[in-house]
Amino acid sequence: xxxxxxxxxxxxxxxxxxxxxxxxxxxxxxxxxxxxxxxxxxxxxxxxxxxxxxxxxxxxxxxxxxxxxxxxxxxxxxxxxxxxxxxxxxxxxxxxxxxxxxxxxxxxxxxxxxxxxxxxxxxxxxxxxxxxxxxxxxxxxxxxxxxxxxxxxxxxxxxxxxxxxxxxxxxxxxxxxxxxxxxxxxxxxxxxxxxxxxxxxxxxxxxxxxxxxxxxxxxxxxxxxxxxxxxxxxxxxxxxxxxxxxxxxxxxxxxxxxxxxxxxxxxxxxxx
Numbered sequence: 561x562x563x564x565x566x567x568x569x570x571x572x573x574x575x576x577x578x579x580x581x582x583x584x585x586x587x588x589x590x591x592x593x594x595x596x597x598x599x600x601x602x603x604x605x606x607x608x609x610x611x612x613x614x615x616x617x618x619x620x621x622x623x624x625x626x627x628x629x630x631x632x633x634x635x636x637x638x639x640x641x642x643x644x645x646x647x648x649x650x651x652x653x654x655x656x657x658x659x660x661x662x663x664x665x666x667x668x669x670x671x672x673x674x675x676x677x678x679x680x681x682x683x684x685x686x687x688x689x690x691x692x693x694x695x696x697x698x699x700x701x702x703x704x705x706x707x708x709x710x711x712x713x714x715x716x717x718x719x720x721x722x723x724x725x726x727x728x729x730x731x732x733x734x735x736x737x738x739x740x741x742x743x744x745x746x747x748x749x750x751x752x753x754x755x756x757x758x759x760x761x762x763x764x765x766x767x768x769x770x771x772x773x774x775x776x777x778x779x780x781x782x783x784x785x786x787x788x789x790x791x792x793x794x795x796x797x798x799x800x801x802x803x804x805x806x807x808x809x810x811x812x813x814x815x816x817x818x819x820x821x822x823x824x825x826x827x828x829x830x831x832x
Contacts, residue, residue, distance in 0.1 A: 563616035563629075564680040567638055570612055571672035573605035574645070578665035585662050595658050602661065606645045613642060616682065625684040630698040633823075634680045639698070640819070641671040643706035647744070651710045655740055657732050664713045693762030701755030701780075705815050707748025708787070712812035714740035715805035722802050738800050741808050749787045756780055775822040783814040 580601055584594035616629040616638075629635040648664040651657060685694075718737040731737070759780070760770040771777060790807040793799040799807075 563612050563619055566608070566612040566615060567672065567675060567680075570605060570609045571669060571675070573608065574641075574665060574669040574672055577601045577605055578662075578669055581658070581662050581665060585658060598661075599652070599658075602645075602649065602665070606642070606649065609638075609642050609645065613638060620682050623682055625682065627685050627689075628695045628698075629682075630694060631685055631689055632679070632683065634675050634678045636698065636702070636819075637671055637675045637678070640702050640705060641668050643702045644668050644671065644709045647706035647710040648713075651714075651740055651744065654743075655732075655736060657714075657736060657740060659717060659731055660710060660713050660740065663717060664710065667709065667713070687766075689766075691762055691765055693758055693765060697755055697758040697762050700751050700758060704748040704751030704753075704755055705819065707744045707751060708808075708812055708815050709744075711741050711744035711748065711808045714744065715808035715812075718805045719802060719809075734801065738804070741805055742794055742800075745787055745790055745808065745811075749784075749791060752780075752784055752787070756784060776818065779814065779818040779822055783811065783818050786811040786814050 577598065581595070581598040584592050584598045588594055613629055616635070617626075620626045620629065630639055644664070645668050648661050648668070651660050714737050717731055718734060718741060721731045721734060721737065759777070763772065763777075764770045786807065790804060790811060793807065794804055
């Protein structure tokens with residue numbers, strides 16, 4: 561079995577976990593003992609996902625082109641899904657909010673399923689990618705994105721709760737959702753900041769300039785500014801609830817365009 565085949569199993573494992581989690585939550589609610597089974601299944605699939613990433617790293621060395629599995633669209637999608645799942649697990653155990661996992665797991669599955677549409681072959685690194693800055697930049701950026709994902713999921717649930725009293729009866733308290741929205745950004749923002757800084761250092765190493773207003777760089781800055789506005793509004797203006805939830809949703813849209821949308825624009829960072 562190859563790492564690509566193992567990642568395919570992981571994708572369907574996340575789909576199965578999402579179904580089990582949803583059924584357990586609907587049947588028994590937040591207190592359902594079946595949720596324990598769903599959590600164990602989730603952790604198991606995430607562990608398998610971790611092993612698949614390590615296995616791909618080993619495979620690259622066996623091919624004589626050893627490098628961290630973070631260099632192309634396929635590998636970045638796999639790592640993004642891994643980081644998203646990790647963020648959901650952290651939120652679940654920190655806040656006891658299984659509903660975040662119920663809403664978040666389909667996103668993890670969609671990211672993993674999208675790997676079916678791209679080339680999964682292991683290839684040598686181009687000269688510009690042959691740097692330790694690659695690992696530091698990609699890991700910090702995607703861990704930041706993962707934090708923004710959990711914030712987005714909580715924000716959507718919060719907005720649903722505000723818009724429907726009947727839905728609110730089945731969801732965590734508004735203050736808990738609001739805290740998840742905020743705390744997730746509080747973790748993701750410094751990670752994105754470090755990711756941008758390491759990216760600038762990497763750009764100087766590879767291309768001789770720290771910043772060139774490439775579409776990826778520009779949209780990374782736009783994303784950073786949206787979340788900076790979120791934290792400014794929260795800390796200095798006292799914003800909370802629906803207003804910061806909307807900012808979180810806007811920020812996540814910027815994240816998605818930074819990651820996916822810029823690939824359709826000419827630039828040095830395009831995976832295409």
